[in-house]
Amino acid sequence: MPAKPIALVASLVLAGAVWAAPPAKGSKQQAKPAAAKTAAAKTAEKPLAPLPADVKPGWSHGPYEAGDCSICHQKNDRRDPGPVSVKGNDLCFGCHEEFREIMGRKFRHAAATDACVNCHNPHNSAERKLLRHEQTALCFECHDDIRAVAQNSKVKHAALTTGSKCAGCHNPHAANVEKLLVLLPFDLCLSCHGQEGLKDEQGVVLANMKRWLQDNKVWHGPIQGKDCSSCHRTHGADHFRLLSADYPPKFYAPYESKNYELCFGCHDERAMAAAETNALTGFRDGKRNLHYLHVNKSDRGRTCRACHEVHASHQSHHIRDGVPYGPKGWILKLNYQKTANGGSCAKTCHDTKTYARDGGAPGKASRGPLPPASQARRP
Amino acid sequence: MTAGARAARWLLLAAAALWPLAGGAAEVGATVEEAELPALGGGTVSLLGRGAAASVVVLFRPDQENSVDALRQLAACEREFAGKPVHWVAVVSAAWPEEQVRSAARATGIRMPVAVDRGDEIYARLGARLHPVIAVVGKDRRLAAWEPYRRLNYCERVAARLRFLLGETSQAEMDRVLSPPQATMPGAEAAAVARRDVNLGRRQLQQGSAEKALESARKALARDHGLAAAHALLGQALAALGRCPEALPSFAEALRLDPTEAAALEGQRACAAAAPGR
Numbered sequence: 001m002p003a004k005p006i007a008l009v010a011s012l013v014l015a016g017a018v019w020a021a022p023p024a025k026g027s028k029q030q031a032k033p034a035a036a037k038t039a040a041a042k043t044a045e046k047p048l049a050p051l052p053a054d055v056k057p058g059w060s061h062g063p064y065e066a067g068d069c070s071i072c073h074q075k076n077d078r079r080d081p082g083p084v085s086v087k088g089n090d091l092c093f094g095c096h097e098e099f100r101e102i103m104g105r106k107f108r109h110a111a112a113t114d115a116c117v118n119c120h121n122p123h124n125s126a127e128r129k130l131l132r133h134e135q136t137a138l139c140f141e142c143h144d145d146i147r148a149v150a151q152n153s154k155v156k157h158a159a160l161t162t163g164s165k166c167a168g169c170h171n172p173h174a175a176n177v178e179k180l181l182v183l184l185p186f187d188l189c190l191s192c193h194g195q196e197g198l199k200d201e202q203g204v205v206l207a208n209m210k211r212w213l214q215d216n217k218v219w220h221g222p223i224q225g226k227d228c229s230s231c232h233r234t235h236g237a238d239h240f241r242l243l244s245a246d247y248p249p250k251f252y253a254p255y256e257s258k259n260y261e262l263c264f265g266c267h268d269e270r271a272m273a274a275a276e277t278n279a280l281t282g283f284r285d286g287k288r289n290l291h292y293l294h295v296n297k298s299d300r301g302r303t304c305r306a307c308h309e310v311h312a313s314h315q316s317h318h319i320r321d322g323v324p325y326g327p328k329g330w331i332l333k334l335n336y337q338k339t340a341n342g343g344s345c346a347k348t349c350h351d352t353k354t355y356a357r358d359g360g361a362p363g364k365a366s367r368g369p370l371p372p373a374s375q376a377r378r379p
Numbered sequence: 380m381t382a383g384a385r386a387a388r389w390l391l392l393a394a395a396a397l398w399p400l401a402g403g404a405a406e407v408g409a410t411v412e413e414a415e416l417p418a419l420g421g422g423t424v425s426l427l428g429r430g431a432a433a434s435v436v437v438l439f440r441p442d443q444e445n446s447v448d449a450l451r452q453l454a455a456c457e458r459e460f461a462g463k464p465v466h467w468v469a470v471v472s473a474a475w476p477e478e479q480v481r482s483a484a485r486a487t488g489i490r491m492p493v494a495v496d497r498g499d500e501i502y503a504r505l506g507a508r509l510h511p512v513i514a515v516v517g518k519d520r521r522l523a524a525w526e527p528y529r530r531l532n533y534c535e536r537v538a539a540r541l542r543f544l545l546g547e548t549s550q551a552e553m554d555r556v557l558s559p560p561q562a563t564m565p566g567a568e569a570a571a572v573a574r575r576d577v578n579l580g581r582r583q584l585q586q587g588s589a590e591k592a593l594e595s596a597r598k599a600l601a602r603d604h605g606l607a608a609a610h611a612l613l614g615q616a617l618a619a620l621g622r623c624p625e626a627l628p629s630f631a632e633a634l635r636l637d638p639t640e641a642a643a644l645e646g647q648r649a650c651a652a653a654a655p656g657r
Binding site for chain 1: 440443444445474498499502503508509510511527528529530531532535558559560561562563564565571574575578579582583586588591
């Protein structure tokens with residue numbers, strides 16, 4: 001190359017060079033330091049050499065494929081490339097510049113902050129994205145607690161083994177939500193549970209939650225808070241529907257606080273256990289606690305689901321439109337009417353009954369007729 | 380729970396029955412009345428902080444996993460706002476044995492005082508139905524927000540509301556924390572890959588591999604023809620190969636797309652300096 005163009009190249013490259021930037025202020029590591037150390041230790045156990053010549057790689061890194069060892073190493077010699085020319089992730093960020101912004105997000109994966117090569121082979125790999133191993137296996141190398149949950153739970157979540165697997169919900173680099181979630185739990189969950197025909201592992205068709213929530217505007221608190229994980233364990237659980245604790249699956253159940261562990265995780269057990277109260281529940285006639293009356297029975301106690309829709313309903317207090325009756329599950333309307341000081345239920349389970357918190361008349365009903373019953377399958 | 384403690388609990392419940400109560404939770408914007416409450420371990424503690432720019436009232440139960448987790452998350456929040464005019468108080472029903480409350484609070488690492496809610500007075504007054512739940516109250520003593528328990532981003536949410544009440548952030552910044560944007564996965568977009576090609580080309584050029592840089596520039600342009608840096612790289616590579624007349628239109632295109640494109644400006648100058656007759 002003539003001398004003049006070489007000088008020209010040097011000046012042009014200096015003008016265009018883009019290199020390291022420090023991590024953003026206020027960022028948080030999303031794994032314990034020990035986990036990062038583990039990731040680094042795992043990497044050290046398995047050198048980052050290219051795949052053996054007799055193994056056909058699925059994917060190759062551009063510079064390696066082109067024989068440009070010196071893009072990353074000190075020498076352009078395949079047999080003896082020497083050490084890398086820049087230490088740490090800055091070497092990678094030199095080309096993969098979008099990661100400077102990504103790693104500036106609030107919650108960062110400790111393994112990624114420590115070294116890209118904890119998860120990626122910089123030469124070639126049988127896996128997409130040059131992952132050192134199959135994605136789930138790679139994650140479980142460090143996250144063995146999640147592996148244990150996923151493998152040992154009675155109820156499995158298909159999201160762990162289908163689609164993008166771990167990366168379907170987590171961004172393995174950095175995110176704006178804790179646990180490196182790509183979105184808030186609600187938005188993530190609805191991306192799958194907002195479609196028709198989704199089935200659980202027993203083949204039971206699951207409700208289209210997006211449609212149910214569109215049709216039923218009174219949402220349970222955790223749904224308003226976009227926090228499905230308040231009640232569901234997304235990696236696996238021992239309770240049906242991946243619930244985090246006991247919740248009676250039937251209409252009737254003998255009252256025992258343990259049966260309602262899920263609900264009592266937020267709601268006050270005393271609202272069911274105290275026969276009289278002026279503070280613990282609004283569902284009372286004077287001091288007479290009507291939750292206690294319905295639920296707290298040793299034989300046919302009404303479970304929460306007898307009267308409430310746990311995700312959303314048309315009516316205040318998540319009251320159901322109706323209750324199932326008979327072997328065919330006919331829905332008998334509850335016709336709940338809320339008043340300023342209480343409410344009433346129509347003749348369905350019992351004669352029409354009213355209640356008033358101040359012990360007087362319940363006042364005027366505050367709700368008109370129900371909207372048409374939802375066509376969506378109940379969750 | 381001992382028989383004595385159980386009896387005390389029911390006595391307190393009976394006391395609660397004497398307290399008048401409206402039907403639902405206090406609405407955002409409602410005025411929260413100040414109260415002096417007995418503190419765990421003696422003395423009293425204010426529900427709202429005198430002179431505080433914001434108050435955080437945490438209603439919890441000592442026997443409950445969610446409450447304990449909430450307090451743990453809030454312990455980190457508390458540290459973040461140390462030295463700022465934020466009043467923190469954890470409120471627990473007097474129905475719980477003192478030692479159980481003390482033990483739970485100690486395990487979570489909170490520093491805020493624990494107020495004992497005799498007869499569930501505060502619980503009833505605020506119309507709270509859940510545990511744990513946080514009432515965030517502004518300097519004007521109006522309820523700024525209810526924050527029911529969340530397993531994720533709980534401290535983040537409370538901190539965002541506090542920073543807004545302290546005047547440290549805007550409404551838009553608070554909303555961004557409350558509804559965080561999607562953390563997209565990188566690299567699939569053609570524009571991002573094109574930028575990566577440009578960066579690789581720059582490295583190749585730096586190492587004297589102008590032919591390879593030329594190839595990288597062409598790949599980048601095939602992916603994103605509107606990328607000024609890719610046109611500049613093409614010009615740089617051509618110039619490095621001694622082909623300034625071909626490079627100049629690339630520099631010009633780069634500058635048309637981005638008049639501040641430094642590599643193109645420098646390339647134009649270098650080619651002009653290298654032109655015959657200069």
